[in-house]
Amino acid sequence: MSETSRKHKAEAPKTLGFAVITVSSSRFKAQKSASKVEDPSGDLTAQLVEKAGHKVVLRSLVPDDRILIGKSVSESLGRHDVDVVVTCGGTGIALSDVTIETIRPLLVKTLPGFGEIFRRLSFDEIGSAAIMSRALAGVSDGGKAVFCLPGSPNAVRLCVERLILPEAGHIVKHAREG
Secondary structure: OOHHHHHHHHHOOOOOEEEEEEEOHHHHHHHHHOOOOOOHHHHHHHHHHHHOOOEEEEEEEEOOOHHHHHHHHHHHHOOOOOOEEEEEOOOOOOOOOOHHHHHHHHEEEEOHHHHHHHHHHHHHHHHHHHHHOOOEEEEEOOOOEEEEEOOOHHHHHHHHHHHHHHHHHHHHHHHOOO
C-alpha cells in the first residue's frame, strides 16, 4: 500500500453506520406469512460488519420491486446515522433482478473497480459463472458509500471481507471531501 493510501486510511472514520437491505421476493413473501424468515446473506453481512467494529443501524427486507428497493435505499441514504448502504440480492441477469437499475441513478459516482475486482475474485472461486454478476458500488450525493452485492452468502463474505470492510471508511472519507 502506498504512503498516501496509508495516510488516507488513517484519517478515515473508524466506526461507520451500516444499513443492510436484503432484496428477495421469496423471502419478502415468506416474511408476510411467518414470524421469522431466514436471511443468511443479510445476517452474514451484519455479523461481519459488527465483528469489524461498525454498527448496523438498519436492517430491511424488500422484494425485487423498483419502487420498494428505491424507497428503502433512499430512506437509508437520508438517515444521519447511515454511512454505508449494502444491498444483498437482485444483481443477476433475470428480468426480475432490478437492484442495479434502481440504485445506479441514486449514485453520483460509481466505483467500477468494485465490480471488476469482485468478478475477478469470484472467478477464482466459481469459474466463468462470475460474469453473470452485476455487483455495483458508488457514492451518493450525501457522501455515503453504496454497495450492491449478489444474494449468495459466499459472494457476500467475499465482498464484505475483502473489499467493503478494508475500504469503506476510506471511501466515505473521500466522498465527503469538498
